[in-house]
Amino acid sequence: MAEVRLPDGRELAVEPGEKAGQVAEKIGKRLARDAVVAKLDGEVVDLGSPVDGAGSGDAPLFEVVTADSPDGLYVLRHSTAHAMAQAITELYPGSKLSIGPPIQDGFYYDIDVAGRLTDDDLPGIEERMREILSRDLPIERRETSREEAEELFGDNPYKMELIRELPDGGISVYKQGDFYDLCRGPHVPSTGRLGSFKLLNLAGAYWRGDENNPMLTRIYGTAWPTEKELKGYLNRLEEARARDHRQIGKDLDLFTFSPEVGAGIPLFLPKGETLRHEMESYVREVQTRHGYDHVWTGHLVNERLYERSGHLEHYRDAMFPPMTDGETSYRLKPMNCPSHMTLFNARAHSYRDLPVRYAEFATLYRYEKSGELNGLTRVRSLTQDDAHVFCTAEQIQEEFARALEIIREVLDTYGLADYSVRLSLRDPDAAKYIADDEKWTRAEAALREALDAAGISYEAVEGEAAFYGPKADFMAKDVLGREWQLSTIQVDFIQPGRLGCEYTGEDGEKHTPVLLHRAVTGTTERFMAVLIEQFGGAFPTWLSPVQAVVVPVSDEHLEYARRVEGELAGRGVRVEVDDSENTMQKKIRLNARQKVPYQLIVGGREAEEEKVNVRRRGQKTGEDANLSDFADDVVAEIAARDSYGQ
Structure with missing residues (x-):
């Protein structure tokens, strides 16, 4: 035994x-x-x-x-994807399967469907899946030879392509009834062991993400151990739809997209620009308080600079094509670091100057695939709250702690206090990183030491590093429990040397500084999308594009409404008068839909007594307040930057 x-x-x-x-x-x-x-x-x-x-x-x-553990959920969802694939092949004979992995909260399968499939067909597929579950088919793993696998999947070009790439002795298939699928597994023991599921939607997906390959039908679904958990998730999805930043952005007149300008290029309306300005001004204020100097480096860069930094070799696919002027080629700037290193080189530095901290709100341009664009979360023109710190190796921990303090303050202010840290390391076997083992080892050790010194727990993940160095990525959860990668701090021992950055040390010799790359909110556009959904468009007062609307009871009260507007505007409050032809009640309803923090109703009595009737967002009745007292209160609230507002 x-x-x-x-x-x-x-x-x-x-x-x-x-x-x-x-x-x-x-x-x-x-x-x-x-x-x-x-x-x-x-x-x-x-x-x-x-x-x-x-x-x-x-x-x-x-x-x-x-099934209620992370590993168990992963397997449950993978097996549910197989049940869906079996249902598709039974209902649509001749369909060709490609890949069907589990993903966060669910699964998908990319299928070359024989026939036309629409969202209306999903309930029928679900019904067949439930039938497959009721059959309680054993799910059996079989190790096969390459020849056997090719015989099984010979009429499926997608599986055949995968089989050709698999090593001999490393091929396995899973069988449930008459259905076979090429798969590493593992899986639940039988179809009867699957839980509750729901098919969500269809999308198009190129085979292997290459637009030169066939377009397949991607079917998304979710799966959970129990019906209660499934319903809870579907309720969260409904809440997420209600908070969709694309719809709220349209309803609140924040931003738009136009094919005349181009896909992935957001256009911000006055209210959206006000929101952007407040977001950026706040981070600028915090950075300035912590000793950062703000710079500006434009939109175009000589391509040769990116050759020297390594970006052209490792980041070319994300760049827009070059623009040529004689023998010089220019690129729309996809990142700031080479430009900031050029600024550093514009003057001589001694060890006494370090650290040098440059920050910039620069609009960058990245050639994202059209199929990956998604509202403000994935765009081609993005504004990054980027910063670079040139320091000595001995200053890394102190500067990391400074950057961490900024990140914590900003995320806390926005109500995003639930976050974790991912230590993103290189995969030593991957070719996408600049090759310099000694500097990679030093950078990874320095970042680990900085995280440990700050008392931060983290999860180390290989293969997620930038091509020039490791990074600490801050993964924040919003009110719906969704995780977003927002802030980042990166340690770079490689690029400064490639671009000739130097300082004179205490020993009189030339030394290469270490470069810390740092972003607090990442990109303005993406972070705005997160905030829109975090607050459901009901921004805290300090952040709201319009902080108060004055609603006159009738036109004869417009004069006093204007006086109220002038008083508040003079105190720095963003205020408007609703002088539309609508009735008072309709004005109140429409402004409530605009999620304005305060509506100030004014009539004859308010004008006579220098008062306003204050209706707070979400409340159906108002309360009287002296105009001067309300002005004092709202100004104090704005200055406090309350995370949650009213």
């Missing part, structure tokens, strides 16, 4: 060839009923996989994985 270790430290005897599901049964019958897969020394395996214990030495760690 061999043994495995359990999470509580106990050891359990296993017989040769015993399956993971059988081992789970030994631990507990209820646990076995709830199990979807297992883990063997951290590797997720099917319940039908044999468990090889150890007769001596360290026994492997065996864990049962249930």
Whole structure:
């Protein structure tokens, strides 16, 4: 008999060839009923996989994985994607499957559907999926040779392409009834073990994301262990739709897009520009308080600068094509760092000058694929609250702490206090990074030390670093629990040397500074989208494009309404008078839809007593206040920058 270790430290005897599901049964019958897969020394395996214990030495760690765990949810959603694919092939014979991975909160499958598929067809596909669940088909893994796999999928060009790329001995398929799919797995033991699901929508997707390849139908769905969890998620989706920044931006006259200007280029209306201005002014104020100097470096850059920095080699696909003037080619600027390093080189520096902190609200241009554009969250012209700190290696921790303090203050002010940190490292086997192992090692060690010194817990993830250095990415959650990558602090030992950045050290010798790249809110456009959805368009008073609207009871009260407007505007409040021909009640309703923080109703009594009837956002009745007292209160509220407003 061999043994495995359990999470509580106990050891359990296993017989040769015993399956993971059988081992789970030994631990507990209820646990076995709830199990979807297992883990063997951290590797997720099917319940039908044999468990090889150890007769001596360290026994492997065996864990049962249930559907309510992250690993279990991942497998549940993957298996639900297979059930959907089976339903499609049964309902639409001749359809060709490509790939169908689980994703956050759900799954999708890209399919070359035989016939026309619309959103109206999704309920019928769901019905067939439920039938497949009721069949309780065993889901069985089979290791196959390349020849066997090609025989199974010979009429499917997408699977054949994948098979050709797989190594010999590394090909597996999963069978459920008469349905086969090429897959690494693992999966739940049978279709009857799937939970509650819902198909959400259709989209188009190029095979492997290449616009030169065929366009496939992408079917999105979500899956959860229980019906209650599914309904909770669908309710959150409804709330997210109600907060969709694209619709709210249209309703509140914040921004628009026009094919005459071009896809991915947002145009901001007066209220949207006011919102942008307040956002940027706030970050500028905080940065200035922390010793950052603001600079400006324009929109075009000589392409040769990007050759030297490494951007042309590693970032070319994200750049717009060059514009040529004689022998010189220019690029629309996709990032600021080479320009800021050029500014640093414009004058000589000694160690006494460091750190040098440059910040810029620069509009950058990135050649995003048209299919990836999405409102303000993915655009081609973006304004970044970018900053670069030139410092010595000894100053990294102090400057990291300074940048962290700025990020914390700003995110807290916006009510985005629930965030985690991802340490994004390079994948040493990937070719997308500048090759310099010694400097990468130093940069990663310096960033880890800075995070540890700040007492920040983090998750290290390989393959997410910038091409020139590791970064600490701040992943903030909004009111709907959605995660956004917003702030970032990056450590760069490579680019300053490539662009000849130097300072004279205390020893009189020339040294290369370390460069910290830092963004607080990322890009103005994307962060605005997050804020619109965070607040549902009901911005806190300090951020609202219009902070108060004066509503006269009738035209004879317009003169006093104008006096109220003048008093508040003179105190710095963004205020308007609604002098439309609508009735008072309709004015109140329409301004409520505009989510204005305060409506000030004025009639004869208010004019006589120098008062206003204050109706706060969300309230159906107002309360009287002296005009001067209201002005004092709203000015104090704006100055306090309350995160949540009214």
